Amino acid sequence: MQNEEIKEYIISQEPEAKFDETGEWLNVIINPLSWRLLAEKLKHADLQLDYLFCLTCIDWKTHLTMVYHLTSTKYRHSIVIKTDINRTAPQIETVSDIWRTAEFHEREVFELFGVEFLHHPDLRKLILTDDFEGYPLRKDFEDPINMIKL
Amino acid sequence: MYTQTEIIKDTTQLNSNGNEGELVINVGPQHPATHGVLHLVITLNGETIKKIEPHLGYIHRSIEKMCESLTYRQFIYVTSRMDYLSAHINNLACALCVEKGMQIEVPERAQVIRILMSELTRIASHELWVGAMAMDLGAFTPFFYTFREREVINDIMEQTCGARLTMNYMVPGGTMYDLHPDFQNRVKAFIIQFTSKVTELEDLIANNIIFQNRTKGVGVLSAEDAISYGCTGPVARGSGVSCDIRKIQPYSGYEKVSFEEVLEPAGDSYARYLIRIREMYQSISIIEQLIDNIPEGDFQAKTKAVLKLPKGEFYTRVETARGELGVYIVSEGGTTPYRIKFRSPGFSNLSALNHMVKGSKIGDLMATMGTLDLVIPDIDR
Structure with missing residues (x-):
């Protein structure tokens, strides 16, 4: 499906969505509160975006941005969903029951960025130890023992 | 991580809940069949x-954080230490991402060398997997057979790249050096050796009734689940999902060579075994097409000493021996990435393990986990 058709569909579901076409794929910027409902439609309805190939977060110092890379194994079109969440108490609804791969990826973002995924079935640290303090991939993280900057 | 006391507490809790007979056991972090420090x-x-709950992080080095303070020339070397069996392809993914950002044209000779090296890497990785998988199931001999061929590839790599495992041969703009003058002859000799010896593996493993009984119908993953869990590479193709990035989004000149994407619909451990064996034949076919047709010219494009990516986001997907590797660079216009994310194939493949083995016998665990081809540094990063 062409970008124009995808845009039309998303606008019909989420009128407040903004678009950015400067990158390789169509970027859709949405409100975090509407993410969960939109996600269900993206997977099951017209677009058939059934494969979440990357889920990550970016720390912009003033806010965090969740980034979801989606593609359709049927139509082979890809889009990127971005949504800004606040940095002090970041929260967003989980999509781990829609795309099962999100379960591990969200646990990774939870421990490395401190984002709380609401209604996640098993939100615990995955890579770091239980007593680890701080969120290593945030820009203001300092490690007094291990050198992480040159 | 669970401490010892917590596990005992867990077990007693389960028992006091009336679930008698339930037992929590640990496999790993040091276990011969996890091929690394994975804790289940x-x-x-x-x-x-x-x-099954995987506990990760025993070899976590925070490569993503490290890369934030390394320049676009330096960070490639760290990625050899992720999936060390596909080091070449990891390096290639990073080089491609930087080239995409800077719009560097890679000379044709370099593109062909890159494909040749990637396919040799894929064969070496699959060879190691076949041996290790057979060993997990108690057959020790195939390990030596597969290492015989793998050694030849490692020697070819050593001659041209100077290293056997962490090659660091791909740089933004092309390759670091030109091919060794003896490269073509040695690769041709390897093709002859490989094609005459690979049938031995079929006799030893695929036609072995014990191997078939232990893998057929074991660890079944449906196509729908494979997509939902983000499985890629031979794991997804063993469930009949077409996901080869070399076909979907060709890079580095893969659109110019002809090869088949191998698919098996069964979704069991045996299907995943067949996929990897057939992929080796496809890789050999790609190498045969290119080995006599390496274009003359530069092996590296002229690039500036200091690389600066323009402000923006760049994402490349490549097909490693284990599946789809994604490199996501967010640049603020400087000499180092603002944020870098490696979407590693092993991480997503591992997430499907619980789903695949739930309800099966513990004896089948290794026959299922082995076919996921887990490389732990790739999962932990």
Whole structure:
């Protein structure tokens, strides 16, 4: 499906969505509160975006941005969903029951960025130890023992 | 991580809840069949697996954070230490991402060398997997057979790249050096050796009734689940999902060579075995097409000493021996990435393990986990 058709569909579901076409794929910027409902439609309805190939977060110092890379194994079109969440108490609804791969990826973002995924079935640290303090991939993280900057 | 006391507490809790006979056991972090430091906490009822929880991080180095302070020339070397069996392809993914950002044209000779090296890497990785998988199931001999061929590839790599495992041969703009003058002859000799010897593996493993009984119908993953869990590479193709990035989004000149994407619909461990064996034949076919047709010219494009990516986001997807590797660079216009994310194939493949083995016998665990081809540094990063 062409970008124009995808845009039309998303606008019909989420009128407040903004678009950015400067990158390789169509970027859709949405409100975090509407993410969960939109996600269900993206997977099951017209677009058939059934494969979440990357889920990550970016720390912009003033806010965090969740980034979801989606593609359709049927139509082979890809889009990127971005949504800004606040940095002090970041929260967003989980999509781990829609795309099962999100379960591990969200646990990774939870421990490395401190984002709380609401209604996640098993939100615990995955890579770091239980007593680890701080969120290593945030820009203001300092490690007094291990050198992480040159 | 669970401490020892917590596990004992867990077990007693389960028992006091009336679930008698349920037992929590640890496999790893040091276990011969996990091929690295992977820790699985398994809840058993008798011999039946009720739940598997992977505990990761024993080899976590925070490569993503490290890369934030390394320049676009330096960060490629770190990625050799992720999936060390596909080091070439990891390096290639990073080089491609930087080239995409800077719009560097890679000379044709370099593109062909890159494909040749990637396919040799894929064969070496699959060879190691076949041997290790057979060893997990108790057959020790195939390990030596597969290492015989793998050694030849490693020697070819050493001659041209100077290293056997962490090659660091791909740089933004092309390759670091030109090919060794003896490269073509040695690769041709390897093709002859490989094609005459690979049938031995079929006799030893695929036609072996013990191997078939232990892998057929074991660890079944449906196509729908494979997509939902983000499985890629031979794991997804073993469930009939077409996901080869070399076909979907060709890079580095893969659109110019002809090869087949191998698919098997069964979704069991045996299908995943067949996929990898057939992929080796496809890789050999790609190498045969290119080895006599390496274009003359530069092996590296002229690039500036200091690389600066323009402000923006760049994402490349490549097909490693284990599946789809994604490199996501967010640039603020400087000499180092603002944020870098490696979407590693092993991480997503591992997430499907619980789903695949739930309800099966513990004896089948290794026959399933082995076919995921897990490389732990790739998962932990």
